[in-house]
Amino acid sequence: MATTTTGTRPGARALLVEFNELSPALLDRFIAAGQLPHFRAFRDSSVVYTTDAGEDAPHLEPWIQWPTVHSGIPFAEHGVFALGEGREKLTQPLLGDVLAAAGVPVGVFGSINTAYRRRPGEPGYVVPDPWDIDGVAFPRSLQPFYETVSWAVQESSRDGLPGAGQLARFAAFLVRNGLRPATVVAAVRQLVDERRTGGVAWRRASVLDDLSYDVFRTLNRRHGVRFATFFSNSTAHYQHYYWRDMEPELFDEVGDGAHADAVLYGYRRMDALLGRIMADEPDSLLVLATALSQQPWAESAKRTFRPRDFDALLAFAGIGGAVARPMMAEQFVVEPVSHDAARDALRKLQALTVDGTRLLSADLDGRRLQVGCRSDVGREGATVAGGAGDTSRAFDELFYPIHTTRSGRHSRDGALWFRTGAHRVVEGRVPLTDIAPTILDHFGVAVPAHMRGSVLPLHRAPGVPAQRSRPSSPLRESVVVPRPRRSL
DSSP states (O other): OOSSSSSSSSTOOOEEEEEEEHHHHHHHHHTTOOOOOOHHHTTTTEEEEEOOOOOOOOSSSSSHHHHHHHHOOOHHHHOOOOOTEEEEHOSSSHHHHHHHHHOOEEEEEETTOOOOOTTTSSSSEEEEEOOOOOOOOOOOOGGHHHHHHHHHTTTTTOOOOOOOHHHHHHHHHHHTTTTHHHHHHHHHHHHHHHHHOOOOGGGHHHHHHHHHHHHHHHHHHTTOOOOOEEOOOHHHHHHHHHHHHHGGGOSOOOOTTTTHHHHHHHHHHHHHHHHHHHHHTSSEEEEEEEEEHHHHHTTTOOOEEEEHHHHHHHHTTTTSSOEEEEEEEEEEEOOOHEEEEHHHHHHHHHHHHTTTTTOOEEEEEETTTEEEEEEOOTTEEEEEEEEOOGGGEEHHHHEEOOSOOEEEEEEEEEEEEEEEEEEEEEEEEEGGEEEHHHHHHHHTTTTTTTTTOOOOOOOOOTTOSSSOOOOOOOOEEEEEOOOOOOOO
């Protein structure tokens, strides 16, 4: 389709708030209960859509859906299936790339499995997602921050902290890049609670959000950013592991009772963060997107396991000269020295079994393997056979459980709220491919041909026409309450 605008809209600003996998149903429930005042204020001044992720499992994953958001291309075309594939398969310019080419300074903070790169001298910044094992921040002065955040996220199943030197460098970076006293107090309180009462290390993910946002807002000012993205996975993590504690009546296997408020805790911490965003960006188009969501996983009892020691697992399998690194949850990456060695490692990893069933899922991409313990096989008390020399080992010696039984699983519905100053609820579902064209339209930037989604109708300033619209939309608008934009 042809577009109708060719230049940027002077002064336009937007921020894409990527709160991964928040549930529209839980947002409605918690807002109605008075638990989320900032989400309520945001919603009540927004055009409210529900998105359809467009895929079912196994293609319903954040590292698949968020590339769709940024590329404007559905999974059937971009083909990004695994973590790390965005760099190789997202060959068309992404949302931020199109804006940067039009002269809009862009900041990307943690957007998962995307392929943003910048060259020296270009405006803006890029902080890769923390699961990107090859991530390089731009400018390179951000690399120490990125590496520490990545360590914290990838090793979230362990209770330890980075080494003293890495922590010192991280602290020095934070002090130079916007760390607030209130965030320091929250971080200290978290560590004191861990030592004094125990059992609350899981809350570190929310503290990391606060630290990250301090840096994010500083980078936006420093680089004169007009479009930025901010990604958070903390509450998605809580939902995966603690949904059964929130609604035990839905599950045969209930939790330990110690995490009944964990999911609500995550939403309330994100509510406070959203309040900060709204206060910092009174005149920007704020876009809240979740890409997909979660729902209770009551008919299954999935547990995930990770190797206790990667080198020990590789040695047991008879694999030498390879490097293994954590990725996300049970997934990890193995990098042998050559393509032939990678094929040999794949064969050896696939030979490991429990009761005659393959223990590991393993996919080969060049000379890199993405590996994970299969949840339908891994279990405590089992024996792993098929090691080097036909040896066997106790499963518990090789693997440990990550957190607890998963009780939240992915759902296709997602929240998509555009803060325009007027409240409008649009019934029905819209595809994720509509997000990038709508944001480009806000800036008056032409939508490239590879982005085939529609521009969603928002309240626009005079003189900024829609570029493309849905000619016969099945959507229906309701609850129209005009409101003036105001600073919060």
